[in-house]
Amino acid sequence: MSTEKQKSAAVELLSFRVGEQEYSVDIMSVREIRGWTRATTLPHSPAYVRGVINLRGTVLPVIDLATRLGLPRGQVTDRNVIIVVDIAGRTVGLLVEAVSDILTVPQDDLAPPPSLAADEAQTFIKALTIVDGRMIRVLDLSSVMPTAATIAA
Numbered sequence: 174m175s176t177e178k179q180k181s182a183a184v185e186l187l188s189f190r191v192g193e194q195e196y197s198v199d200i201m202s203v204r205e206i207r208g209w210t211r212a213t214t215l216p217h218s219p220a221y222v223r224g225v226i227n228l229r230g231t232v233l234p235v236i237d238l239a240t241r242l243g244l245p246r247g248q249v250t251d252r253n254v255i256i257v258v259d260i261a262g263r264t265v266g267l268l269v270e271a272v273s274d275i276l277t278v279p280q281d282d283l284a285p286p287p288s289l290a291a292d293e294a295q296t297f298i299k300a301l302t303i304v305d306g307r308m309i310r311v312l313d314l315s316s317v318m319p320t321a322a323t324i325a326a
Contacts, residue, residue, distance in 0.1 A: 182280045188273040188309055189256065192244045195273060196310045202258045206272055209253040220246075223268055226255070233257065235266040241317060242297060260314045267317075276309070278302050283311065 186197035187206075212224030212235045221241035225232045235255060240246045247270065255266040283300035299313035 183277050184280055184283065186276045186278060186309070186311060187256070188276055188304075189254075189269040190271045190273060191238050191242065191269050192247065194244070194310065195307055196238070196242075196269075196312055197276065198256070198258060198267075198312050198314060200275060202260055202314055204257040204259050204264065207255045207257060207266070209249060209251055209255060209268070223249075226266065228257065228264075228266075231264070233264060233266050235268055236317070237268045238317070239268075258314060258318075260318055263318060265318055276304055278304065286310075 185200040187200045187203050188195055188197040190196075207228075210226045212226050214224040215222065218224070221237050223235040223237045225234050227233070237246060249268070253268060253270060254272055255268055256272065257264060257266050282302050284302065286298045286301055297313055297316050298310050299316075300311040302309050302311065
């Protein structure tokens with residue numbers, strides 16, 4: 174049997190809502206999911222950085238994912254959650270409205286997003302997939318995560 178006929182590898186994604194849209198991240202980058210905790214704001218930080226929280230003795234920056242993606246900033250309630258993710262040894266919290274599901278998606282079902290010039294948010298999406306008739310965007314966490322210098326600014 175040729176390698177083309179072999180079943181493609183599957184990717185596990187954690188899906189969540191930001192505004193009226195569904196996004197996802199690779200489950201291997203997720204460290205934990207926490208309820209909303211009020212963040213301590215940092216002066217001169219970008220608008221998408223909500224502040225920092227104490228995560229078991231570690232200072233964790235919290236990114237408002239809606240603001241980071243250029244969506245309207247929603248009202249934060251006790252129903253919001255923080256998805257703690259790790260990428261390249263850096264840990265941040267992503268503020269989202271709600272976690273939806275854990276999805277197992279065949280690698281072949283992930284399509285690259287269309288290239289739209291001058292659309293900055295486009296760089297945050299690394300793939301698109303359709304699950305049960307819903308379009309799910311797969312985030313490129315390395316693009317979403319700000320540099321340490323940006324957070325401390």
